[in-house]
Amino acid sequence: MALVKLHTEHFRNLAGDPIDFSPAFNLIYGENGSGKSCLLEAIGYLGLGRSFRVSRHQAVSRHGTSRFTVFGGLADCPAAGGDSGDRNEHLQHRVGFARDVIDKDTQLRVDGESVRSLSALARLLPVSVIDPGVFDIVAGSPGKRRQFVDWLVFHVEPSFAYLWQQCQRVTSQRNQALRNGRMDQSLLRVWDNQYVALAAQVTQARQATMTLFQTAFESLLAEVETPWVEGLKLDFYPGWDNKRSLAEVLVAQREQELRMGHSLYGPNRADLKLRFQGRPVAETFSRGQQKTLVILMKIAQGMVLSQLGKQVTFLLDDINAELDGEHRAMLAEKLHELRCQVFMTSIEQPRPHQLWRESMPEFRVFHVEHGRVTEE
Numbered sequence: 195m196a197l198v199k200l201h202t203e204h205f206r207n208l209a210g211d212p213i214d215f216s217p218a219f220n221l222i223y224g225e226n227g228s229g230k231s232c233l234l235e236a237i238g239y240l241g242l243g244r245s246f247r248v249s250r251h252q253a254v255s256r257h258g259t260s261r262f263t264v265f266g267g268l269a270d271c272p273a274a275g276g277d278s279g280d281r282n283e284h285l286q287h288r289v290g291f292a293r294d295v296i297d298k299d300t301q302l303r304v305d306g307e308s309v310r311s312l313s314a315l316a317r318l319l320p321v322s323v324i325d326p327g328v329f330d331i332v333a334g335s336p337g338k339r340r341q342f343v344d345w346l347v348f349h350v351e352p353s354f355a356y357l358w359q360q361c362q363r364v365t366s367q368r369n370q371a372l373r374n375g376r377m378d379q380s381l382l383r384v385w386d387n388q389y390v391a392l393a394a395q396v397t398q399a400r401q402a403t404m405t406l407f408q409t410a411f412e413s414l415l416a417e418v419e420t421p422w423v424e425g426l427k428l429d430f431y432p433g434w435d436n437k438r439s440l441a442e443v444l445v446a447q448r449e450q451e452l453r454m455g456h457s458l459y460g461p462n463r464a465d466l467k468l469r470f471q472g473r474p475v476a477e478t479f480s481r482g483q484q485k486t487l488v489i490l491m492k493i494a495q496g497m498v499l500s501q502l503g504k505q506v507t508f509l510l511d512d513i514n515a516e517l518d519g520e521h522r523a524m525l526a527e528k529l530h531e532l533r534c535q536v537f538m539t540s541i542e543q544p545r546p547h548q549l550w551r552e553s554m555p556e557f558r559v560f561h562v563e564h565g566r567v568t569e570e
Contacts, residue, residue, distance in 0.1 A: 198271070243315060255293070351399040357396050403498075411428065512540065523549055
């Protein structure tokens, strides 16, 4: 699915006028503070259910208002190559997100019907963000890499969202038992059994998806000229030493977990280990190399979903400030090959001929000024 229509109300400084987008590339430019990132942020809400820039919904509600809404029209554009004309006639789904920041009430709608889960929106519009913060995947905490892994697992394995939700619930209950040192050990064993069973299912889904990712990533590296390809290794770590079962690890480390008061082993500790010649990439790669690596990892995610018949919507926020011209062209060309939808912002007016030196995709150009989006 591609987002071909957008309408917002009281979302930051956006004027709120309906906008028609290309199912392929949308090049957006304007001065700092004009509303470019706000536009991507609004799009992100329809696929992520949250902002990729801030953690609080209140921050995106226009000053003086208590409620914001984002509406989108989705069309099935697997080729993402041609303009579909009057897209009102081709919309497959209409989705909406509304939040009352005072009552803290969220309303989600798909095709005019209320839905309870954000996953209903996310499955229709897989959104992948590439902004300055995404490069923390390499040097940041394991949680950043776990989010990277789970985003892909969610879109590959339909049951994963429910499994992970249940696993988090049991983890919370188990942590409460660990914090109460005098609690009956038999009760803790009950939580252990549920924890181990759910961990097995979550880990199986993650490992199966990462096998698909590794295949796509390796094929991508074979096409890209980088001096560090040979020594690079990515390994999925399930959250415990898999030479032993999780049940055995929990028994062996019982005293340690009781002292700490929370679960130290299990799927909540999963990570993606990135190494070059046996050492962590964060210690050996330059900042530029780390950026290239993350870009390739994001493209590989898109490749996996493309092979499954799913179209990803990429949000590239101020990428010109992070990548040089050569790497921007590489990214644009690879995304064009994927036939995905792309929203790309910049301060400077876009120069398509510098992004695509061979075949030119279908694209639209938008200028943003004081929150108003105008197609050029």
